[in-house]
Amino acid sequence: MAERVRCVSPVGIAKPVGLHPLAPRLDRLDGKNICLSICGEPDITIPLEKRLKNDYPGVNWTLKKTYGINPVRLSEEEIKTTDALIQGVAW
Amino acid sequence: MWGQLPYAADLEKAGVPTVVIDFEDQNNMVMEECLRQGVPGIRHIHASRTLAGPEDVDRMIGPIVQALTSPLIDKEKGAGLWEPNANRIIFEGTMDEAEEFFNQTEWVPHPVNAPIAKFTDGLPVTIPTEARVAKMLKGTSHRPDELVTCQEDADDRAKGEPVLFHPMNWTATVEKVAACAVMAGCRPEYLPVVLAIAESGCYIASTHTFGQWLCVSGPIAKEIGMNSGCGMLGPGSIANSSIGRTYEIMARNLGGAIPGVNRMTSIGSPFEGSRCCAENADALPPGWKGLNEERGFPKDESIVLVIPHVNDGIRGVQFSPGGYRALQKSGHGGMARRLGVKGKPGPHNWLEYILPELWACREGSHSIVMVPEMARHLYEFGFKSKEAVYEWLWKKSFMPLKQYRNFSWVDLSTNGWMGIEHTSGKPWKELPDDYMVPAGGFDPSFFCIIVGGGDEEVSHQLSSHRHLNKDPFFSIDKWR
Numbered sequence: 151m152a153e154r155v156r157c158v159s160p161v162g163i164a165k166p167v168g169l170h171p172l173a174p175r176l177d178r179l180d181g182k183n184i185c186l187s188i189c190g191e192p193d194i195t196i197p198l199e200k201r202l203k204n205d206y207p208g209v210n211w212t213l214k215k216t217y218g219i220n221p222v223r224l225s226e227e228e229i230k231t232t233d234a235l236i237q238g239v240a241w
Numbered sequence: 242m243w244g245q246l247p248y249a250a251d252l253e254k255a256g257v258p259t260v261v262i263d264f265e266d267q268n269n270m271v272m273e274e275c276l277r278q279g280v281p282g283i284r285h286i287h288a289s290r291t292l293a294g295p296e297d298v299d300r301m302i303g304p305i306v307q308a309l310t311s312p313l314i315d316k317e318k319g320a321g322l323w324e325p326n327a328n329r330i331i332f333e334g335t336m337d338e339a340e341e342f343f344n345q346t347e348w349v350p351h352p353v354n355a356p357i358a359k360f361t362d363g364l365p366v367t368i369p370t371e372a373r374v375a376k377m378l379k380g381t382s383h384r385p386d387e388l389v390t391c392q393e394d395a396d397d398r399a400k401g402e403p404v405l406f407h408p409m410n411w412t413a414t415v416e417k418v419a420a421c422a423v424m425a426g427c428r429p430e431y432l433p434v435v436l437a438i439a440e441s442g443c444y445i446a447s448t449h450t451f452g453q454w455l456c457v458s459g460p461i462a463k464e465i466g467m468n469s470g471c472g473m474l475g476p477g478s479i480a481n482s483s484i485g486r487t488y489e490i491m492a493r494n495l496g497g498a499i500p501g502v503n504r505m506t507s508i509g510s511p512f513e514g515s516r517c518c519a520e521n522a523d524a525l526p527p528g529w530k531g532l533n534e535e536r537g538f539p540k541d542e543s544i545v546l547v548i549p550h551v552n553d554g555i556r557g558v559q560f561s562p563g564g565y566r567a568l569q570k571s572g573h574g575g576m577a578r579r580l581g582v583k584g585k586p587g588p589h590n591w592l593e594y595i596l597p598e599l600w601a602c603r604e605g606s607h608s609i610v611m612v613p614e615m616a617r618h619l620y621e622f623g624f625k626s627k628e629a630v631y632e633w634l635w636k637k638s639f640m641p642l643k644q645y646r647n648f649s650w651v652d653l654s655t656n657g658w659m660g661i662e663h664t665s666g667k668p669w670k671e672l673p674d675d676y677m678v679p680a681g682g683f684d685p686s687f688f689c690i691i692v693g694g695g696d697e698e699v700s701h702q703l704s705s706h707r708h709l710n711k712d713p714f715f716s717i718d719k720w721r
Contacts, residue, residue, distance in 0.1 A: 162411030217657030
């Protein structure tokens with residue numbers, strides 16, 4: 151009978167992760183404060199900003215913008231008054 | 242996903258609905274990152290890599306609005322705890338069965354569309370039996386159950402901080418690193434080097450052609466029989482090859498890195514292998530410090546550099562060896578013509594010859610590997626320290642802003658030209674076209690010289706050792 155071996159796991163230790171539900175969605179867009187958070191890709195984000203403002207004039211659009219890869223975060227105060235956020239483009 | 246997914250997850254947890262725009266090939270990565278951030282299933286829309294922006298926005302605008310307004314489905318309302326398997330023993334059975342187990346693959350869909358190894362770098366490994374791992378652990382005084390932590394303070398880490406392995410930010414014990422060392426074919430005496438490499442967290446990010454290579458400096462290189470001579474970054478040396486291989490095996494196992502899922506190097510790189518060499522400290526010209534001393538370690542302390550290699554290529558075939566010798570011996574040939582020293586014997590500054598190429602297509606500083614003879618020529622020419630070479634290279638990199646604007650990466654590094662130019666302290670947009678800016682990186686210390694290799698006159702120029710703005714030096718002796 152072949153000898154049996156026990157093998158040490160090389161796999162890293164992952165902490166258990168507490169899972170959260172998504173935030174409830176909006177019932178409508180009109181009258182809401184929605185932030186467009188831009189990271190680079192102006193070919194997409196410039197026409198996206200124009201189109202959103204044009205198609206949804208009833209929304210109070212706010213903008214956070216960087217050319218880099220880490221978004222400019224909303225402050226704690228801004229989060230309290232922001233109803234939703236569009237994050238683009240993630241890469 | 243850099244900072245975008247963690248940000249979206251934080252907002253979802255705070256009750257702010259989000260939608261993320263990404264690319265289709267990054268779907269696997271987004272899903273995994275959402276789970277890691279504790280909000281599985283963050284809604285995301287795929288942008289096109291090829292459609293013009295307005296056309297792409299036409300396509301996306303409806304789904305974006307829907308993602309913000311469409312009521313949650315049951316699985317999006319779920320909460321709970323994700324607990325990964327944490328058993329110390331991963332497999333028990335015969336050796337044949339163990340080989341089958343460790344050589345398992347998993348199908349990775351687009352953008353890979355191929356089976357990918359679950360535990361290895363794709364090559365057969367030595368099975369990490371308890372007995373073999375116990376033997377490997379004799380190579381260090383650290384306890385098997387000790388968590389791998391940072392061994393000293395540095396710019397980007399604090400002593401005692403647990404090392405988080407990239408990309409999943411998992412942690413590891415010394416025993417797990419030893420298991421990876423067994424799998425890579427290491428001998429116990431290599432383990433302190435492997436533990437020092439582990440301290441780096443085995444970073445693998447970037448969607449571009451990204452890899453790493455490793456260079457050992459200090460007495461341990463000779464103690465364990467590393468090759469710092471001919472072919473030091475090539476095959477043949479068990480120490481060089483197996484130590485280099487641990488990087489990938491650790492990235493796969495300790496960091497959970499999977500091609501096409503959470504490591505997205507589009508083409509990949511031969512340096513993802515990874516390769517390890519040693520500095521030839523005995524061949525340094527007088528006054529030139531070893532890598533350990535350059536970083537402030539004592540000459541008798543052993544260290545390893547974990548050097549990122551990005552998509553700016555590997556240069557190193559600019560001149561024929563005979564052409565190099567003709568330059569230095571008698572001032573003949575093409576190199577002498579370019580340098581304007583025809584008929585004049587050396588020493589000549591051969592770096593002049595490669596300058597036009599260094600910043601031809603991309604800005605940035607470089608790690609320059611050179612054989613001992615070429616280092617000696619630079620010394621005889623007048624560079625009495627490595628720092629003098631770094632200073633010369635950096636000053637030579639200055640170019641008019643008008644020219645600097647024509648690189649691609651600078652749009653990103655200047656934050657779309659909204660940032661501050663660091664040599665003047667002024668906003669980029671206020672500087673005139675003829676303002677001279679350094680293409681050779683932040684300052685001269687971003688250059689690095691590694692002396693090693695054989696007798697044939699060759700130099701490689703690769704990415705800066707500080708390309709990621711991380712401190713790439715790790716003490717090996719702390720892990721003995």
